Amino acid sequence: MAIRYPNGxxxxxxxxxxxxxxxxxxxxxxxxxxxxxxxxxxxxxYLTHERAIIHKKPTPVQIVGVxxxxxxxxxxxxxxxxxxxxxxxxxxxxxxxxxxxxxxxxNTSSFPLSNFHQHQMTHMEGVLKQGGIVFVxxxxxxxxxxxxxxxxxxxxxxxxxxxxxxxxxTLQELRQVADLIPYGLNPRLDYLxxxxxxxx
Amino acid sequence: MAIRYPNGxxxxxxxxxxxxxxxxxxxxxxxxxxxxxxxxxxxxxYLTHERAIIHKKPTPVQIVGVxxxxxxxxxxxxxxxxxxxxxxxxxxxxxxxxxxxxxxxxNTSSFPLSNFHQHQMTHMEGVLKQGGIVFVxxxxxxxxxxxxxxxxxxxxxxxxxxxxxxxxxTLQELRQVADLIPYGLNPRLDYLxxxxxxxx
Numbered sequence: 001m002a003i004r005y006p007n008g009x010x011x012x013x014x015x016x017x018x019x020x021x022x023x024x025x026x027x028x029x030x031x032x033x034x035x036x037x038x039x040x041x042x043x044x045x046y047l048t049h050e051r052a053i054i055h056k057k058p059t060p061v062q063i064v065g066v067x068x069x070x071x072x073x074x075x076x077x078x079x080x081x082x083x084x085x086x087x088x089x090x091x092x093x094x095x096x097x098x099x100x101x102x103x104x105x106x107n108t109s110s111f112p113l114s115n116f117h118q119h120q121m122t123h124m125e126g127v128l129k130q131g132g133i134v135f136v137x138x139x140x141x142x143x144x145x146x147x148x149x150x151x152x153x154x155x156x157x158x159x160x161x162x163x164x165x166x167x168x169x170t171l172q173e174l175r176q177v178a179d180l181i182p183y184g185l186n187p188r189l190d191y192l193x194x195x196x197x198x199x200x
Numbered sequence: 201m202a203i204r205y206p207n208g209x210x211x212x213x214x215x216x217x218x219x220x221x222x223x224x225x226x227x228x229x230x231x232x233x234x235x236x237x238x239x240x241x242x243x244x245x246y247l248t249h250e251r252a253i254i255h256k257k258p259t260p261v262q263i264v265g266v267x268x269x270x271x272x273x274x275x276x277x278x279x280x281x282x283x284x285x286x287x288x289x290x291x292x293x294x295x296x297x298x299x300x301x302x303x304x305x306x307n308t309s310s311f312p313l314s315n316f317h318q319h320q321m322t323h324m325e326g327v328l329k330q331g332g333i334v335f336v337x338x339x340x341x342x343x344x345x346x347x348x349x350x351x352x353x354x355x356x357x358x359x360x361x362x363x364x365x366x367x368x369x370t371l372q373e374l375r376q377v378a379d380l381i382p383y384g385l386n387p388r389l390d391y392l393x394x395x396x397x398x399x400x
Contacts, residue, residue, distance in 0.1 A: 053326050055286055060258035061276060076261060079276040086255055090290060092297035095331025099292070126253050131295025 035104045035139040035146065038188040039089065045187040052192055054091030054098055060084055086123045087134075093192060094200065097132035099124065100191075104139040110168040111138050113161050121158055124151045133199050137181070137191060140171065147178035148194045235304045235339040235346065238388040239289070245387040252392055254291030254298055260284055286323045287334075293392060294400065297332035299324070300391075304339040310368040311338050313361050321358055324351045333399050337381070337391060340371065347378035348394045 039056070046052040065078035087101040101124070103115040127134040134151040154177075157169045179194045239256070246252040265278035287301040301324070303315040327334040334351040354377075357369045379394045 047326070050326070050329060053323070053330050053332075058258040058260035058282075059263070061261055061263075061279070063259070063261075074281055076279040076281070077277060079261070079279055081274055081276070082258075092299070092327055092330045092332040095297060096295060097292035097297040123253070126247070126250070127292055129250060130253050130292045132253075132292040 035102055035137070035141075038146075038183075039102055039137070039191075042187040042189050042191070043089075043091075046192060052091060052093040052098065054089055054093070056089050057084070057086070083117070083119070085119055087120055093133075093195065096199070097127070097130070098195065099127045099132050099134045100137055102137040102139070104141050106142050107168075108140065108142050108171070110170045111140070111174060112168045113158060114167065116158065121155070125155070128152065133195060135195070137189075138174070138178075143171075144183070146181045146183070146189055147174055148181050148191055149174065149178040150198065153177035235302055235337070235341075238346075238383075239302055239337070239391075242387040242389050242391070243289075243291075246392060252291060252293040252298065254289060254293070256289050257284070257286070283317070283319070285319055287320055293333075293395065296399070297327070297330070298395065299327045299332050299334045300337055302337040302339070304341050306342050307368075308340065308342050308371070310370045311340075311374060312368045313358060314367065316358070321355070325355070328352065333395060335395070337389075338374070338378075343371075344383070346381045346383070346389055347374055348381050348391055349374065349378040350398065353377035 036056070043052075043054045043056070046054060060082040061076075061079045062082050063076055063079045065076070067075045067077050069075060087099055089102065090097070090099045092098065101116070101120055103111075105111050105115065124134045124136075128151055136149045136151065136154045137146060138149065139146045157173070161167050179197075181189045181191050181194065184190055236256070243252075243254045243256070246254060260282040261276075261279045262282050263276055263279045265276070267275045267277050269275060287299055289302065290297070290299045292298065301316070301320055303311075305311050305315065324334045324336075328351055336349045336351065336354045337346060338349065339346045357373070361367050379397075381389045381391050381394065384390055
């Protein structure tokens with residue numbers, strides 16, 4: 001749990017280290033700023049409309065050093081990113097446990113499975129066994145297309161890679177088992193609509 | 201969300217800032233190191249025995265500055281504690297969403313409600329409305345007693361305070377609506393046993 005590594009995660013501007021140049025923002029049609037922002041906005045919509053309570057988990061960090069310059073503020077002066085042991089999003093919808101991971105790619109024809117880690121797959125497998133609703137959201141940023149794939153449908157692609165097969169999922173393969181999440185005004189990405197259709 | 205404050209949270213030794221002297225550890229009977237450690241151990245037991253998947257959420261921090269000295273490690277050099285907008289623990293048990301907050305006190309006769317924030321109460325109210333299972337675990341460290349109180353039973357004490365009444369819950373009041381979670385060897389604090397009894 002003490003592995004120190006750059007987790008490759010995209011930060012929102014206010015969380016971004018100034019050391020790293022900001023990524024170029026590409027805008028296609030009504031696509032949002034980033035998948036994370038769109039999902040956060042969507043989850044806020046769900047929260048305020050009492051449709052569901054789903055939050056992104058904080059980025060796990062190992063805190064090593066803290067300064068207490070004043071009584072009212074503590075400054076963390078040394079910390080490291082930890083490997084997340086779960087997926088990023090979870091919460092509750094109509095009493096049921098909801099759990100998902102969201103990833104984006106600039107690729108236009110396939111999704112590289114290197115975006116996932118084995119421990120995340122293990123976590124999702126466990127959630128499935130516990131009767132939770134677990135899925136993956138994949139955004140093809142360049143195409144402006146966001147897909148919903150149940151873990152049950154995503155798992156065989158991972159297994160194929162473990163068995164020595166291809167290390168990615170082609171867009172064509174994905175489309176056969178995934179639902180396109182249409183961009184909307186509010187909520188931005190109404191993935192619960194798809195959850196409801198499939199599981200309720 | 202950018203409030204910078206020391207959140208008063210007890211860190212495990214490996215997360216503790218050397219600047220702060222370690223708290224004196226008091227050992228009574230078979231009490232554990234700390235409530236957080238006991239709950240983490242319990243959750244690990246549940247995970248490995250496939251009884252439930254429940255995790256403590258990472259402490260939310262606002263990352264301001266990061267150094268990238270090597271390709272393989274990123275060092276956070278400036279960050280601040282953020283106010284958590286939810287409870288600390290959540291997960292899934294038999295398909296149902298589980299959500300709880302855990303607090304400890306050194307008091308021996310009452311639990312100060314200042315341990316909770318309004319936003320946590322709001323979150324728990326929302327979870328209840330969504331049909332989730334939501335509760336509070338309170339440890340009286342000096343007594344070595346840990347209690348399970350459903351949010352439904354905890355809420356009236358909070359409301360009483362909002363209405364101008366006392367700012368704490370007496371141990372006697374608590375015992376009338378709470379279940380004692382007995383300390384065990386493994387799992388340390390089998391709170392799911394109580395969840396199962398009340399909700400399944």
